[in-house]
Amino acid sequence: MAGKALTTASTLQCPHGGQVQISSSNTTVKAGGSAAVTSADTFSISGCPFQIPATPPIPSPCVRAQWLVPDLQTKVGGTATLSEGSSGLCLAATSVPQGPVSVTNTQTSVQTR
Numbered sequence: 001m002a003g004k005a006l007t008t009a010s011t012l013q014c015p016h017g018g019q020v021q022i023s024s025s026n027t028t029v030k031a032g033g034s035a036a037v038t039s040a041d042t043f044s045i046s047g048c049p050f051q052i053p054a055t056p057p058i059p060s061p062c063v064r065a066q067w068l069v070p071d072l073q074t075k076v077g078g079t080a081t082l083s084e085g086s087s088g089l090c091l092a093a094t095s096v097p098q099g100p101v102s103v104t105n106t107q108t109s110v111q112t113r
Contacts, residue, residue, distance in 0.1 A: 002071065002113045003085035007034035010106040014062035014090040015099030018048030029076045032107025038079040039070040043101075045090060050098060062090035065101045074112035083112045 006012075009032070012020035023042040026035045048061035069087035070080035082088075088101035 003083040004106045005031040005110045005112045006037045006082040009034035011104045013102045016048045016050040018045045031110035039067040040079045060092045071112045081112045
């Protein structure tokens with residue numbers, strides 16, 4: 001994929017409004033002043049209110065994101081970077097997919113492929 005590079009300062013959400021926190025091991029490559037992120041980094045989710053409709057409702061919040069389609073040509077330390085065009089899924093604690101990761105804000109100076 002291609003687009004503006006995701007960084008540790010990017011804002012990402014699950015489909016239910018939960019916030020994605022990015023933990024990156026990259027300390028060398030920056031984009032827009034923050035560390036560029038890769039598909040190998042950790043993406044945890046907090047604040048997801050999703051519940052499975054049942055009686056009573058069963059809490060099933062998104063807890064992590066997994067990237068399915070990273071950038072194809074740009075790498076950091078041999079690992080593919082992520083951009084606003086990358087595809088990721090939000091997962092429940094049971095690893096059940098619950099919808100796509102949404103990129104709501106990222107830096108504007110560096111494009112990746």
